[in-house]
Amino acid sequence: MRKKVLIVGSGLAGLAAALRLSRRGYEVVLVEKNSKAGGRLNQLKKDGFTFDVGPSFFSMSYEFDEFVKDAGIKMPFHFVELDPLYTVNFLATGKTYTMYKDLSKLAEEFKDVEPNLEEKIRKYLNTGQKIFDGTVDLVVRRNYNSLMHYFVTLMKAPPTLMPVLFRSFWQQVSKYFDSEEVRQILSLVAFFVGRTPFDTPAVYSLLSYTEFVHNGYFNVEGGMYNIVEGLCNELKKQNITVHYNTEITGFTEKNGKLDSLTDSNGKEWNADIFLINADAAWFRGKIFNRPEFSEEKLDKLKWTMGTLTFYLGVSEKIPNVHHHNYYLGSNFKEYANKIFTNPDSFEKPYYYVNVLSRSNPGCAPEGCESLFFVCPVPDLRYKANWDDREEIVNSIIADFSKRVGMDVQQKIVSKTIYTPVEWRDQFNLHKGSALGLAHDMNQIGGFRPKNFDEKYKNVFYAGASTVPGTGLPMVIISSKLAVERIEKYG
Numbered sequence: 001m002r003k004k005v006l007i008v009g010s011g012l013a014g015l016a017a018a019l020r021l022s023r024r025g026y027e028v029v030l031v032e033k034n035s036k037a038g039g040r041l042n043q044l045k046k047d048g049f050t051f052d053v054g055p056s057f058f059s060m061s062y063e064f065d066e067f068v069k070d071a072g073i074k075m076p077f078h079f080v081e082l083d084p085l086y087t088v089n090f091l092a093t094g095k096t097y098t099m100y101k102d103l104s105k106l107a108e109e110f111k112d113v114e115p116n117l118e119e120k121i122r123k124y125l126n127t128g129q130k131i132f133d134g135t136v137d138l139v140v141r142r143n144y145n146s147l148m149h150y151f152v153t154l155m156k157a158p159p160t161l162m163p164v165l166f167r168s169f170w171q172q173v174s175k176y177f178d179s180e181e182v183r184q185i186l187s188l189v190a191f192f193v194g195r196t197p198f199d200t201p202a203v204y205s206l207l208s209y210t211e212f213v214h215n216g217y218f219n220v221e222g223g224m225y226n227i228v229e230g231l232c233n234e235l236k237k238q239n240i241t242v243h244y245n246t247e248i249t250g251f252t253e254k255n256g257k258l259d260s261l262t263d264s265n266g267k268e269w270n271a272d273i274f275l276i277n278a279d280a281a282w283f284r285g286k287i288f289n290r291p292e293f294s295e296e297k298l299d300k301l302k303w304t305m306g307t308l309t310f311y312l313g314v315s316e317k318i319p320n321v322h323h324h325n326y327y328l329g330s331n332f333k334e335y336a337n338k339i340f341t342n343p344d345s346f347e348k349p350y351y352y353v354n355v356l357s358r359s360n361p362g363c364a365p366e367g368c369e370s371l372f373f374v375c376p377v378p379d380l381r382y383k384a385n386w387d388d389r390e391e392i393v394n395s396i397i398a399d400f401s402k403r404v405g406m407d408v409q410q411k412i413v414s415k416t417i418y419t420p421v422e423w424r425d426q427f428n429l430h431k432g433s434a435l436g437l438a439h440d441m442n443q444i445g446g447f448r449p450k451n452f453d454e455k456y457k458n459v460f461y462a463g464a465s466t467v468p469g470t471g472l473p474m475v476i477i478s479s480k481l482a483v484e485r486i487e488k489y490g
């Protein structure tokens, strides 16, 4: 008889795991607390505009290739490489730098502030490649059965990589580049894994190698939500049902195994195997009541940034913007040190703007623009009250207006704001931490919440807060690692 797997959550990791498991002959059912699939990879349609709610690009596209091959499906969406990758505007000088993949063109862009950039960046990326080659297959795309297993695996990494384990991202870029501009721009990638360059290990500089050399940045034709729609179509074809508006709130056990999960209406969901795509740390604490994952214990862990996101429909085309745009202030270190814990740190905001309508004109009415802003903010441990949301958002819009040379405030026809409160409540994210658990050396690999349960042998986890970590390609890998475990279980 086919074994039945119940997946809790239809985030990218849940959807990918469903298709991998179905290919292997398991009967798969999903339950999702929201009325739509995708989790953080979501979409907002409002007032004639379409917005990507969370992710606006991905890297490591080959992880999607591996996934579709493994699931036995055709790539259900179209991705397009972005070049230039993004632009970065500095408040103090007003200068905007365009990040080209072509390194000699990039060097020309920075010739006034960073002489010999091409030579320097080649050396920096070369080290990034060594870190990538020495760690990704060995450490990232692997399951660990114990901490000892993890340490033994780490010892197989080339010894020349040891120094980067003990250096911060900022120290790494400072070793190769002299200008604050280049250091700041290249270290922005640390924010993508959810912390600052000052507390993100240098090992993550392998991401610079993936963005400039090994792969690139990709946007999805028609918007990122087409990934989810494509995967949901595949689920439909395979008669896999997603039960929406179904939130798991309890459980029953029998003979040392998980017997069922219970939803908020008291309905019991039985299965042979359970795969939890809800946050792996949150679920253990909140649903399984594990003392090691109590709210107090979770509060003591390092979480990735909270985010303030807002979605603007604007009645005119915005000048001087690309698909991805970063706007930096002039106090990078002070800002990075304060932003996660200090609720009064918004006077000079740093933020990112995605102009979805630039590469996908169908996402806004003719002549209009759909804008999506992301601003790193303290999570709800440090700023619980967001009554000042309008004020903060308006200050960012005022800053943006100055930088693009247009009074954007006057042109807004649609506005939606998500503070960490909305991020927490929509997706059960601990204290509104947008990307899940942070990636310190003591919260990755064998130290991260495991993808198999400590108590129930028939429970597994996939998603951003288990191995290997956050981001779309990482949660695709996470679905692969969880499915490997389920196959071994039987």
Ligand SMILES: Cc1cc2nc3c(=O)[nH]c(=O)nc-3n(C[C@H](O)[C@H](O)[C@H](O)COP(=O)(O)OP(=O)(O)OC[C@H]3O[C@@H](n4cnc5c(N)ncnc54)[C@H](O)[C@@H]3O)c2cc1C
Binding pocket: 008, 009, 010, 011, 012, 013, 014, 031, 032, 033, 034, 037, 038, 039, 040, 041, 053, 054, 055, 056, 057, 058, 059, 246, 247, 248, 249, 277, 278, 279, 307, 309, 374, 426, 427, 428, 434, 435, 462, 463, 464, 465, 469, 470, 471, 472, 473, 475
């Ligand atoms: C603002 C923002 C921008 C981002 N930008 C990028 C980017 O550009 N590129 C990139 O690669 N990554 C980006 N990320 C990260 C990326 O979105 C996540 O790493 C990834 O989507 C996480 O997927 P997941 O499957 O682990 O979890 P989720 O997407 O959180 O899915 C978990 C699902 O479980 C459901 N659930 C939770 N609890 C329950 C319950 N009790 N019962 C039933 N269902 C439940 C949730 O509703 C959700 O649908 C961004 C994230 C944010 C927030």
